[in-house]
Amino acid sequence: xxxxxxxxxxxxxxxxxxxxxxxxxxxxxxxxxxxxxxxxxxxxxxxxxxxxxxxxxxxxxxxxxxxxxxxxxxxxxxxxxxxxxxxxxxxxxxxxxxxxxxxxxxxxxxxxxxxxxx
Amino acid sequence: xxxxxxxxxxxxxxxxxxxxxxxxxxxxxxxxxxxxxxxxxxxxxxxxxxxxxxxxxxxxxxxxxxxxxxxxxxxxxxxxxxxxxxxxxxxxxxxxxxxxxxxxxxxxxx
Numbered sequence: 001x002x003x004x005x006x007x008x009x010x011x012x013x014x015x016x017x018x019x020x021x022x023x024x025x026x027x028x029x030x031x032x033x034x035x036x037x038x039x040x041x042x043x044x045x046x047x048x049x050x051x052x053x054x055x056x057x058x059x060x061x062x063x064x065x066x067x068x069x070x071x072x073x074x075x076x077x078x079x080x081x082x083x084x085x086x087x088x089x090x091x092x093x094x095x096x097x098x099x100x101x102x103x104x105x106x107x108x109x110x111x112x113x114x115x116x117x118x
Numbered sequence: 119x120x121x122x123x124x125x126x127x128x129x130x131x132x133x134x135x136x137x138x139x140x141x142x143x144x145x146x147x148x149x150x151x152x153x154x155x156x157x158x159x160x161x162x163x164x165x166x167x168x169x170x171x172x173x174x175x176x177x178x179x180x181x182x183x184x185x186x187x188x189x190x191x192x193x194x195x196x197x198x199x200x201x202x203x204x205x206x207x208x209x210x211x212x213x214x215x216x217x218x219x220x221x222x223x224x225x226x227x228x
Binding site for chain 1: 159160161162163206208211212214216217218219220221
């Protein structure tokens with residue numbers, strides 16, 4: 001597609017339920033990132049994929065959070081047993097190639113999935 | 119751990135006034151990126167700086183990378199209402215990820 005696509009755009013869930021957030025990166029982009037942004041706050045790194053592998057998952061806040069990527073394309077972020085503090089915008093981003101040391105490595109963000117846990 | 123701080127946190131300016139946000143890293147950076155996030159929107163890439171002391175311009179925006187590659191600034195000349203949003207710098211952390219700064223929220227009063 002033309003840009004990074006995320007779904008759902010909005011999700012309201014009850015505390016304790018599981019949620020899945022989906023990301024379709026730009027076609028051909030090998031690197032994929034998930035970030036979390038709480039209301040009025042900065043971006044918090046969650047996980048990075050290079051292809052289907054996740055060499056850096058250091059930002060996942062707890063074992064309730066997991067993510068996978070298949071076909072070097074779509075990624076799913078799963079939050080189990082949601083808590084109210086999980087309420088945030090979950091932003092997916094992709095770039096043509098991975099690695100933060102490269103010049104010209106523009107990161108393109110999706111519109112985000114707004115999650116509200118009630 | 120590595121930290122990227124930005125000041126100020128908020129800035130209100132009258133339309134036509136200049137605006138500057140400063141980004142400071144606790145570690146030396148190989149490169150730095152700047153993003154703009156409009157209210158309710160997602161971050162959009164503006165620019166990447168790589169060289170020590172580098173200065174790049176985009177119309178009314180001037181970006182600078184410090185000589186020591188630990189700080190950077192974004193200066194907007196003669197702000198317009200379309201400049202409203204939060205400006206983030208981002209620096210690499212480790213091999214893969216970018217750490218985003220705390221952001222500076224700009225409000226332009228017409």
